[in-house]
Amino acid sequence: MLIARVHEWEQQMTGIDHGDMFVGRQVRVIRARRGLTQQVLADRVGVSRGAIAKYEAGERPIDSRKLLHALAAALSVDIGDLTGHEHERLGAPATAFHAAVPEIETAFWTAGNITDVAPARRTDSLIDASKHAARLQMECEYATLAPLLPALLTDLYRRTRDGSPADQHAAWDALAQVAFSTSIAMRARGYTAVAWSAAQEAERAAQMIDSLPGHAAATFARSQVLLSRPGALKAALDCVEDTAERISSDVRTVGEVQTLGMLHLQASLVTAASGGDPEAHLDEAAEQAARLDKATASAASILGNPTFGSPNVALWKMSAAMEVRDADAVLHLARQLDPHTLPTAGRTAQYFVEVGRAASMKRNYPASIHALLRAEHIAPQQVRNMTHVRELVGHTMRKARRNLTTGDLGRLAQRVGVVPA
Missing domain, CATH: 1.10.260.40 (lambda repressor-like DNA-binding domains)
Known part of the structure; x- marks a missing residue:
């Protein structure tokens, strides 16, 4: 070879x-x-x-x-x-993301109080930019997202101090959303300390305006960071369960239902990772998804998580089944879920990653490779940075037939960093 x-x-x-x-x-x-x-x-x-x-x-x-x-x-x-592997920080598009991290840290540390005294953007422009940043994060377009964040965060911080009362409220709301998006992106790229700081800022912004979806989103982000730390699974579960219980009776709007539902999905995954039964949380998430059609829209907040819904609940069921290594259940659930109904490229890619992992467990290596290649095509920045994808590709290379390792699989192995390009 x-x-x-x-x-x-x-x-x-x-x-x-x-x-x-x-x-x-x-x-x-x-x-x-x-x-x-x-x-x-x-x-x-x-x-x-x-x-x-x-x-x-x-x-x-x-x-x-x-x-x-x-x-x-x-x-x-x-x-x-x-x-961790050094290749993750070398070459485009990774370079654009990693180069922006110090400036993102500075934006959080200074809360917008930086040397540059250029006037902040108008509040309506900042809200549009915040929505755009959220979409980029949900689509896993991290290299495009990261360079936008320092100036956006800085301008939002300034508006929380310098605008009218209405502008300040809108700026805190948008800041909670952007800090949440930043936390998710930073965790996905391995910057857990920055992700934690961003989640804390999302929580502080939510507290300033008593935002229920802001509290839920910040808790979700904190639990995601804790899930990546050994010894922190109990804390990762407790924080989402405690927040979900505290806010559940007050949930009314679409954004509130979405963020509460995501808390239960996160709780299901942490429970499965801890060796427990995730069904209760998955059932609760399904109930929240069924409420979406009757929930009221909120004109006062941009916060929410539009990826949440019945298809996304089905996807998290696949992930929970994969966490307990039940390949048959994953493939059964996959046949019941149309990936085209998933709301974002990142979620669709996750579907094919789970299928690829399950197929590999069944030693169906061609099907596994096919699924992973589809996932990578849909969301390359997300998939190439997944530890379990790298593990799976490397394992498949060592187990698969020679003709697989010199074709698509070999090239995929180079792209995810299993072997040098």
Whole structure:
């Protein structure tokens, strides 16, 4: 295989074995640095020594949150220490996103009090820009979104201080939405500290105007960040359950129903990742989706989550089933859900990722590759940055027939960073 020959040549010339990139390789390196045997690590994680050996050799993918959290906790590292790769910050479109991060941080740290004294944009223009930013985040167009955020955040902060009372209220509302979108985008690209700061600012903005959907959106964002941290699953679940219980009796508008429904979807995923039964939260989310047609529109707020609805609930059911590694349930649910009914490119791509993961578990590697390629085509910036996609592609390369690894799969492996391009 050409890729293998390139690796062999590089190793001979440089003395470095790059190999393909997978979480098990990082586990092996960190375990060795910690002076731990495979048996000690296995005992800490609660699996057999043979399972650890297979993970480290790349014979079995590490593609569940529960296992990834257990390994990170056992090795005393962050999730990013096991999953991060330098290629994620190199080359377009990643460069445009990462270059904007310091300015986004500055916008939050200064709350708009920066050296540049150019006048802030009009409130109606800022509201339009905030809606545009939300759409970019939902479509996973992160490279386009990030450069827009520093000036948008700065201008919104200024309007919360300098505008009329009505302008200030609208600016706080838009700031809650933009801070939420920023948090989701930052977490997706591995900047969990910035994502947490953004979620906190979304919550502060919601408090300033007593915005129910703002509180719900900020809680969702915080739970998403906590879900990426080992040892934080209980906190990730408690915050969404507590907020959902506190606001449920006051939910009336479309935006309120949408954000409450998303809290229950997040709770379902965290519950599944914790080894629990997510059905109660999924059922509650389905009930909220059924309320949307009768909910009233809110003229006072742009906050909401238009991705929420019955198709999205069905998609999260697939994700919850995948979290407990029930491939048959995932494929059964997939047959019942038309992906064209999903509201955004990001959600549609997630559908095909879950199908690809389930097909791989059933050892149907051609179907898995086909689904992953469709997902990547729909939302490349989202899919190429998914740890479980990288794990799955690498595992498939090691298991699939030779003709698969030199064609579409080989090229996909390069794009997601499993092997050097």
